[in-house]
Amino acid sequence: MKRPFFYPNNLGKIEKICLCGLFIAISMILNKVLAINYIPIIPFLRISLGGPALIIFSSLLLGPIYGMLVGGFSDIFGYLIFDIKAFAYMPQITLTYILLGFIPSFLFGLVKNIKNKKIMLLSSIIPMFLILIFVSVYFIYNDSLSLYGTTYNIFLWMKIVIPTSLFILFGVTIFFIVFIDKRMNKVIKDEQDRKHLLNPYQIGFVCFLCEFFIMLLFGSLMKAYAFGFTMFLSIFICQMIVMFINIPLNIALISCIIIVGKKYFIKKY
Secondary structure, three states: OOOOOOOOEOOOHHHHHHHHHHHHHHHHHHHHHOOEOOOOOOOOOOEOOOHHHHHHHHHHHHOHHHHHHHHHHHHHHHHHHHHOOOOOOOHHHHHHHHHHHHOHHHHHHHHOOOOOHHHHHHHHHHHHHHHHHHHHHHHHHOOEEEEOOEEEEOOHHHHHHHHHHHHHHHHHHHHHHHHHHHHHHHHOOOHHHHHHOOOHHHHHHHHHHHHHHHHHHHHHHHHHHHHOHHHHHHHHHHHHHHHHHHHHHHHHHHHHHHHHHOOOOEOOO
């Protein structure tokens, strides 16, 4: 029998539908209510505290179709409840979240048999480091950033603080992967369970792929299509900064949910 791309589980159809609705509600709150909309250092960014992680996890646990529904409806309902008076609805933004819920299930399926942790780690941190250098050079050699009709000055202290903060977040990403993996090995005693469950190195690699291809490349393109392609570079730079916040957060949240939920949802092959 052909194995599914995602974790087999003990959930029935009704349970999956209920979890799908729960994930939609929580993702909507995380993306719209608990999001950080204004940061003094980088006021041009909006950061969600865990919304993307829950959408990715829904794709892993429930499968690509349910993950797609969680991603799409969390954005649609979030707009209707919280943003409808602020700006017009943009389906291309919703499409980004639909892909964020649909694609990870297949990515997890592709990496689940790659057990070499060094390969997984290097595959994530090398491109992240190159992106970090690119963002740092941009802020050092530019004095302003225009986004959504507003021009933000890049002061000297910002040229120092933003690249430094990103280097710290880069280090935090590596730390989370190594630390959570060691913690997972201590918490999960059974060797077969450890082999069966995705480890943080695999999770980190998939989170990087999702951030890079879906949120950074595709998402920036869709936002530029919505707001004007003259802002593409600024949107692209901003999304790069968000990447360094989302990836360690996603790794930590998804790993913790897997550890806690393995007894209740996930079964062995």
